[in-house]
Amino acid sequence: STIRHVPGPPSTSWIFGNMLQLILPPQHGDYEYSWLNIYGSVYRFKGCFGNDRLMVADPTALKHIVNSPDFVFGPTLDILVQCLFGERSVMAREGTDHQRLRAGLNPGFTAAAVRSYQPIFEKVAQGITEKLEHESESFSTDISALFSSAAFDAISEVALGCPTGNLDPKFVKTNLEVSHLTLSQSASAILGDALLGILPPYIRHKLILNLPTKNLRLLHAQRALATEAGARAVCEKRDLLAKGGDATEDVFTLLVDSVSTGALGFEDISGQTSLLMLAGGETTANTLAFGLFELARDSELQQRLRVEIQDALGAATNPTSISYDNLPLLNAVIKESLRMYPVIPFPERVAATNTVIHLSHEITLTNGQRVKQIPIRKGQVIMTGIGSFQRIEEIWGRDANKFRPGRWLDGSMRSAEAVGPFANLLSFSGGARTCLGWRFAVLEMQVILCELLSKFSFTLPAGHFHRIRFVGVLQPLDEKGDKRLSLCVKRIL
Numbered sequence: 001s002t003i004r005h006v007p008g009p010p011s012t013s014w015i016f017g018n019m020l021q022l023i024l025p026p027q028h029g030d031y032e033y034s035w036l037n038i039y040g041s042v043y044r045f046k047g048c049f050g051n052d053r054l055m056v057a058d059p060t061a062l063k064h065i066v067n068s069p070d071f072v073f074g075p076t077l078d079i080l081v082q083c084l085f086g087e088r089s090v091m092a093r094e095g096t097d098h099q100r101l102r103a104g105l106n107p108g109f110t111a112a113a114v115r116s117y118q119p120i121f122e123k124v125a126q127g128i129t130e131k132l133e134h135e136s137e138s139f140s141t142d143i144s145a146l147f148s149s150a151a152f153d154a155i156s157e158v159a160l161g162c163p164t165g166n167l168d169p170k171f172v173k174t175n176l177e178v179s180h181l182t183l184s185q186s187a188s189a190i191l192g193d194a195l196l197g198i199l200p201p202y203i204r205h206k207l208i209l210n211l212p213t214k215n216l217r218l219l220h221a222q223r224a225l226a227t228e229a230g231a232r233a234v235c236e237k238r239d240l241l242a243k244g245g246d247a248t249e250d251v252f253t254l255l256v257d258s259v260s261t262g263a264l265g266f267e268d269i270s271g272q273t274s275l276l277m278l279a280g281g282e283t284t285a286n287t288l289a290f291g292l293f294e295l296a297r298d299s300e301l302q303q304r305l306r307v308e309i310q311d312a313l314g315a316a317t318n319p320t321s322i323s324y325d326n327l328p329l330l331n332a333v334i335k336e337s338l339r340m341y342p343v344i345p346f347p348e349r350v351a352a353t354n355t356v357i358h359l360s361h362e363i364t365l366t367n368g369q370r371v372k373q374i375p376i377r378k379g380q381v382i383m384t385g386i387g388s389f390q391r392i393e394e395i396w397g398r399d400a401n402k403f404r405p406g407r408w409l410d411g412s413m414r415s416a417e418a419v420g421p422f423a424n425l426l427s428f429s430g431g432a433r434t435c436l437g438w439r440f441a442v443l444e445m446q447v448i449l450c451e452l453l454s455k456f457s458f459t460l461p462a463g464h465f466h467r468i469r470f471v472g473v474l475q476p477l478d479e480k481g482d483k484r485l486s487l488c489v490k491r492i493l
């Protein structure tokens with residue numbers, strides 16, 4: 001097959017191939033981004049047990065993969081989706097069933113719907129300020145924990161219409177435990193995924209649902225509690241709407257209201273609870289943490305952004321009338337954070353049929369042949385190299401490995417093929433499975449950054465250390481491997 005001749009890094013282990021280098025390097029991207037420079041935007045590497053995998057960062061090929069029904073979730077992602085989100089979740093659906101459910105859920109995530117959630121995001125952001133104001137004037141704090149809890153509050157209030165304080169405490173606790181569970185990424189977990197991946201999906205699903213391990217029991221409990229919380233929220237909203245009560249602005253209310261159109265059933269709504277709570281929490285929280293870290297290490301950039309925000313706040317007739325999309329530097333910082341730190345950096349896909357991917361330019365195979373398309377056999381695993389794509393120098397500039405929000409403002413980037421829904425980035429993926437909550441995440445980040453930077457300044461503590469690892473999502477870890485990113489915070493008002 002052609003794949004055999006696609007150049008790529010040598011493998012040092014039959015059991016692990018290059019998987020440990022890709023998933024557990026000392027720092028995220030240590031190998032991946034240097035392979036990009038050596039082998040280009042498409043290369044072959046070894047998965048576990050000698051299997052060839054393809055890393056694809058070429059924009060034309062990526063656009064095809066995310067838009068084509070020829071590619072479905074790879075085995076590891078499939079396991080994750082079944083365990084964490086359950087078979088009723090939109091992520092677990094395929095083909096027309098997926099399209100139908102997505103269309104039904106869409107009213108909760110349109111630009112207009114998300115704009116209506118702005119006051120809730122502002123309330124959550126003020127909640128962070130209140131926590132920080134309880135500290136002394138200047139102190140060090142773990143912003144990653146702070147953002148995780150804020151993102152959980154935001155998704156609970158905006159999706160379910162329920163403050164976290166009103167949720168079943170057992171659900172809140174298991175949700176937190178599950179978020180921490182992703183930290184258990186290890187060589188044995190990679191091997192376990194590879195072994196499960198060999199099984200046909202039907203047997204794999206049966207096994208996942210019935211294996212009596214502690215972690216799987218926790219995941220099942222979390223899913224059940226999430227569905228219960230979702231069902232309760234759906235019932236409350238249905239009763240309120242039936243009585244003609246004052247509807248609150250939240251995703252579930254909008255969706256329950258649309259049930260009469262026949263697009264969705266009540267269980268289609270409650271079945272999304274686990275997915276929304278988990279997919280909407282850590283992703284946004286970690287992107288925010290990485291962005292604020294970059295601002296903490298560049299005080300001049302931080303100050304310029306603060307001035308932009310304070311000017312906008314000063315000009316606004318009331319704080320909730322701010323139009324966050326009109327703040328150029330704020331949005332450049334958010335785009336640059338998403339570009340440099342795509343929290344899902346290489347979602348896995350598998351070819352559902354024999355197919356071909358076309359590339360934006362020719363590559364030279366190890367046998368000397370020049371090709372602009374690669375035939376793919378059914379079953380071939382492909383990593384959609386979102387992180388690598390977002391570091392291609394010809395597209396993003398010679399300094400693509402540097403955090404420089406100015407690239408979004410000074411016209412120095414080459415316009416490339418439009419792939420994702422936001423700023424030509426793929427951090428929210430693209431095509432039929434584009435992140436449903438991308439507008440939600442962008443507004444949440446805009447509101448929280450504005451609130452915090454207008455009231456506090458952030459610097460790196462002496463001897464600052466953090467490591468970025470892919471543990472289900474990209475996360476900042478401390479020396480001990482615990483999730484933490486500490487910054488010094490000083491009140492400025």
Ligand code: HEM
Nearest residue numbers: 091279280283284287344347427428429433435436437441
């Ligand atoms: C910075 C924050 C976020 C990032 C970077 C992000 C990224 C992604 C990516 C890459 C996918 C596609 C995964 C794949 O197909 O392999 C995805 C799917 C999804 N995301 Fe997000 N996400 C974020 C925030 C959110 C939020 C806040 C919500 C909910 C309010 C959300 C809900 C979803 C849902 C429901 C899907 C599944 C879509 C489907 O399969 O049709 N995400 N997200």
